[in-house]
Amino acid sequence: MGEFPQIPMTKRDLLSMIGKSAGAGAMLMAMAPLGxxxxxxxxxxxxLQGGGTGKSVLILGAGIAGMVAALELTxxxxxxxxxxxxxxxxxxxxxxxxxxxxxxxxxxxxNCTFSDGNYLNPGPWRIPTEHGGVIHYCKELGxxxxxxxxxxxxxxxxxxxxxDGKPQRYKTIQADYYGHxxxxxxxxxxxxxxxxxxxxxxxxxxxxxxxxxxALDRNMRYVASNAASGRRGWAxxxxxxxxxxxxxxxxxxxxSVLKSGLxxxxxxxxxxxxxxxxxxxxxxxxxxxxxxxxxxxxLIRHNAKVTSIRQSDAGVVAEYxxxxxxxxxxxxxxxxxxxxxxxxLAQIPLNVGPDMAAAxxxxxxxxxxxxxxxxxxxxxEQDEQIYGGITSTNLPISQISYPSDKYGSSGPGVLLAxxxxxxxxYEMTALPPEERIRRTLEMGAMIHPQYREExxxxxSVGWHRVPFVLGCFGMWSEETRARHYSNLCQxxxxxVLAGEHASYIGGWIEGxxxxxxxxxxxxxxxxxxx
Amino acid sequence: MNGxxxxxxxxxxxxxxxxxAGSRALAQTSADADSPAAAAxxxxxxxxxxxxxYANICAACHMPAGxxxxxxxxxxxxxxxxxxxxxxxxLYVVVKGMNxxxxxxxxxxxEQVADVVNYIRTNFGNSxxxxxxxxxxxxxx
Numbered sequence: 001m002g003e004f005p006q007i008p009m010t011k012r013d014l015l016s017m018i019g020k021s022a023g024a025g026a027m028l029m030a031m032a033p034l035g036x037x038x039x040x041x042x043x044x045x046x047x048l049q050g051g052g053t054g055k056s057v058l059i060l061g062a063g064i065a066g067m068v069a070a071l072e073l074t075x076x077x078x079x080x081x082x083x084x085x086x087x088x089x090x091x092x093x094x095x096x097x098x099x100x101x102x103x104x105x106x107x108x109x110x111n112c113t114f115s116d117g118n119y120l121n122p123g124p125w126r127i128p129t130e131h132g133g134v135i136h137y138c139k140e141l142g143x144x145x146x147x148x149x150x151x152x153x154x155x156x157x158x159x160x161x162x163x164d165g166k167p168q169r170y171k172t173i174q175a176d177y178y179g180h181x182x183x184x185x186x187x188x189x190x191x192x193x194x195x196x197x198x199x200x201x202x203x204x205x206x207x208x209x210x211x212x213x214x215a216l217d218r219n220m221r222y223v224a225s226n227a228a229s230g231r232r233g234w235a236x237x238x239x240x241x242x243x244x245x246x247x248x249x250x251x252x253x254x255x256s257v258l259k260s261g262l263x264x265x266x267x268x269x270x271x272x273x274x275x276x277x278x279x280x281x282x283x284x285x286x287x288x289x290x291x292x293x294x295x296x297x298x299l300i301r302h303n304a305k306v307t308s309i310r311q312s313d314a315g316v317v318a319e320y321x322x323x324x325x326x327x328x329x330x331x332x333x334x335x336x337x338x339x340x341x342x343x344x345l346a347q348i349p350l351n352v353g354p355d356m357a358a359a360x361x362x363x364x365x366x367x368x369x370x371x372x373x374x375x376x377x378x379x380x381e382q383d384e385q386i387y388g389g390i391t392s393t394n395l396p397i398s399q400i401s402y403p404s405d406k407y408g409s410s411g412p413g414v415l416l417a418x419x420x421x422x423x424x425x426y427e428m429t430a431l432p433p434e435e436r437i438r439r440t441l442e443m444g445a446m447i448h449p450q451y452r453e454e455x456x457x458x459x460s461v462g463w464h465r466v467p468f469v470l471g472c473f474g475m476w477s478e479e480t481r482a483r484h485y486s487n488l489c490q491x492x493x494x495x496v497l498a499g500e501h502a503s504y505i506g507g508w509i510e511g512x513x514x515x516x517x518x519x520x521x522x523x524x525x526x527x528x529x530x
Numbered sequence: 531m532n533g534x535x536x537x538x539x540x541x542x543x544x545x546x547x548x549x550x551a552g553s554r555a556l557a558q559t560s561a562d563a564d565s566p567a568a569a570a571x572x573x574x575x576x577x578x579x580x581x582x583x584y585a586n587i588c589a590a591c592h593m594p595a596g597x598x599x600x601x602x603x604x605x606x607x608x609x610x611x612x613x614x615x616x617x618x619x620x621l622y623v624v625v626k627g628m629n630x631x632x633x634x635x636x637x638x639x640x641e642q643v644a645d646v647v648n649y650i651r652t653n654f655g656n657s658x659x660x661x662x663x664x665x666x667x668x669x670x671x
Contacts, residue, residue: 085602105591105599305602343630344603364632367590423575423637429590464591467601471630 039130039272040505041514045140048524052077055527058316058333059083060309062300063091064509065339065499067292068137068516070299073337076524081331082296083304083320085468089297090289092123092469093509096372096459097284104465110433113374113457117406118414120372121285122461123472124509125401125416126150128273131505133513134288138281141291145279149404151269152389158447159394162260167391167447172252173262175215175232179222180254182214190220224248265392273508280404288509304329308349309336311494335527337519339499339512341365342488343470352492359484363501365471367425368463371397371418371440375454378403378413383450395443396424412456417444421472429462436460474501489519496523574637580649583642588650591631596654603630609654617662620647625670635671640664 057073059066062084074080088094096102098114114120126148127134138145153174156167188194189203189210198206211220215227222228229235229248238246257263268274281287293300307328308319316336321328338345343365350357380386380402388404397418406413418440420428428436437458445451463472476485489502498519503511577583585594591605592598598607606613613619624643627633634643644662651658 105601105605106593340602341630346629347603361629363630364627365630367632423587426575426587426590430586430588430594462590465599467599470591470601470603470605471632475632 040132040510042131042133042136042510042517045136046072046517046521048072048076048521050076050524050528052079053527055079055335056081056315056333057335057337057523058318058331059299059337059339060306060318061091061339061341061499062086062089062296062302063339063499063512064093064288064292065512065516066091066337067289067296068513069337069339069498069520070296071292072517072520073524074296074299076520079333080296080299081333082300083306083318083331084300084302085305085323087302088286088289089293089300090286092466092473093285093289094123095119095121095284095286096461102459102461103467104433104462105467105470106465108433110459112459114372114414114459115374115412117283118374118403118412119284120370120414120416120459120461121280122370122463122466124285124507125280127279127281127509129275129277129279130272131508131510131513133517134509135279137513138288138291141288141295143287143291144282146282146405147276148278148280149388149402150274150276150278150390152386152402154384155386155389155402156391156393156447157262157265158391159261160446161394162262163256165446167393168260168262169233170265172232173257173260174266175228176222176252176257177263177266179214179216179228179232179251180257182210182216183220183222184254186210186214186216186220222251224250261394268392282405301331306340306348309338309495310349310351311336311492316494334494335523336495337516337523338495338497339516341469341471341499342474342501344468345497350495352495355484355487356490356492356497359488360497362480362484363474363476363488365464365469366473366475366507367421367429368472369418369420369425369428369436369460370416371428371436371458371460372414373417373437373440373444373451373458374412374414374456375451376412376456377454378409379450379454380413380415380448381407384448391447393443393447395446396420396428397440397443398424400444400447415444417441417458418460425462426464428460429464433460436462473507476506489515491522491526496520574639575642578642578645580645580647580653583638583646584649584653587634588646596650608650608656610656614651614656614658617647617651617658617660620650621662621666621670625667640667640671643667 056079059069059080059082062082066082067089070080070082096112097119098112098116100112101109103109127145153171155170157170157173158167186207189198189206207220210216214222215231216222217225225248228251232251233249234246235249236247238244303323304320305323306318306320310317315332315334317330317332319328319330342360342363346361386402387407388402391400393399398420401416403413437460440458441451441455464470488497496519498516500506500508500511502515505511505514575583575587577586592608596607596609598605624647625633625635641664644664644667647662650656
């Protein structure tokens with residue numbers, strides 16, 4: 001411990017001391033070995049030392065990556081200008097509300113008529129604990145977060161081939177799967193089937209842990225019991241007064257649980273990015289974009305379609321067109337941070353070296369579809385006691401997500417009624433919007449028959465028809481990562497790329513944030529060294 | 531993202547009924563991100579015949595009449611497109627992808643690729659009689 005006093009210290013005391021003596025950055029670094037730091041590469045606010053030295057930077061794209069770059073480069077003293085294709089900020093960090101209109105490629109326009117306070121996030125919609133960069137900027141920009149209900153034990157698992165297509169509560173499937181697995185393993189231990197790998201001492205501990213994990217009875221059996229029903233749900237729940245006594249439910253047999261395939265969905269919620277606590281901005285994902293807009297909006301020129309990017313020893317010049325007037329314009333700067341999606345950038349003349357050029361062309365964009373449906377009442381809460389969370393299904397809609405806000409309110413509510421990829425996303429995107437809604441309703445009604453009575457309106461976004469990105473996000477394979485990723489991220493003379501596509505957290509805002517921070521830090525270092 | 535698409539045969543039949551189109555499950559990969567497809571199976575297309583394949587898949591981007599579309603970027607028109615002259619070009623693009631366009635190699639069978647390429651080259655103002663064969667698709671994979 002060296003310079004630290006030899007007195008008992010809590011972790012918190014220690015961190016507080018490091019924080020006081022060495023600043024927040026050091027504290028965050030120090031936290032990492034204690035297992036408390038964020039899991040992305042975000043290690044705290046950056047501080048570009050040394051000033052912008054009178055240089056200018058042109059930023060292409062006012063999505064989250066572009067606005068992070070604009071904010072941090074402005075702070076460092078650079079002269080910053082941003083060009084943005086859309087009339088709004090945020091890019092894929094986007095929400096659709098009543099009164100919004102969305103025109104997709106091909107010309108179909110959907111007018112969103114959701115009630116006040118209801119919305120659909122067509123793109124990113126949740127913020128994991130480990131996405132510390134996003135959380136940092138939310139805090140800094142005054143964007144309040146609230147809990148996002150990821151795994152709701154009372155939501156459903158559904159498969160058209162299992163249990164006659166009747167949806168099962170998540171908790172029931174999990175309890176029965178764990179219970180049966182625990183019983184089987186306990187049996188093997190007691191028959192000494194594992195004695196070559198489990199010592200007698202450990203076997204005792206293992207048995208005790210299996211009883212706890214699986215809700216087994218004293219004979220190490222998973223059977224109808226208060227313990228099991230306390231997890232999977234009761235035949236009749238406990239209450240007060242004369243009729244208070246609970247009646248345990250009967251577990252399903254192992255074979256039914258296994259053959260249903262519904263156990264597949266248990267692991268879904270175990271990944272770092274889906275573990276509670278997980279958040280959403282209060283009022284819609286675009287509140288994050290709006291927060292950045294407040295900070296750097298004055299630097300952004302909207303309705304600017306970039307048509308070419310040329311760099312030389314003297315600087316970078318981007319040609320662009322004002323999409324409202326058709327006017328052809330140019331923007332020039334000493335350097336360029338380009339955050340345009342690769343799907344777009346690959347189609348724009350840009351004089352970078354062959355390695356970066358090849359990387360830009362190497363990343364296909366993932367198909368994805370979201371459909372939001374508004375219903376007259378929150379029947380999932382009122383009839384089925386599902387407050388937030390996600391129902392998973394093998395139907396092409398893939399999932400139904402219930403709103404994580406305004407629980408118990410009596411007004412209309414909006415469900416994320418389809419969030420799909422793969423072949424179904426192409427097939428639905430190829431349909432007119434009203435047909436997407438019709439099919440989403442038809443499928444969802446197999447899980448919630450109330451759909452038919454309660455439907456009000458819907459809106460759909462097939463990402464391959466979104467004019468500003470032509471796909472959902474960049475798909476990297478191991479092969480393309482190995483061959484192209486570092487070439488994509490290297491600074492090419494005066495141009496550096498940033499965005500979720502230049503990250504290992506593709507499709508999440510954290511990828512855009514950490515990519516932008518990395519890009520501007522390296523660009524700044526290069527300028528300082530020049 | 532978290533949703534998984536595990537399309538059993540009933541799922542296929544069901545969606546076929548709903549949409550006149552279906553999906554067959556293929557392999558699964560990708561550690562990426564916040565998308566259902568990331569966690570879900572790569573699903574293949576069940577449509578048969580060039581017209582159905584085009585209308586249900588290609589039209590999502592290249593539009594129902596092959597007219598393409600323009601936004602911040604563009605989807606090239608396939609209608610009356612002189613690049614369709616050499617059959618190897620559309621064949622290559624469908625199988626391998628192009629820039630942001632995902633490759634269809636894992637989503638379509640040899641027959642499906644041949645059918646849809648031949649459909650595009652004989653419709654929308656294109657009329658090229660030298661058809662692509664499934665064997666040529668297989669050779670390109």
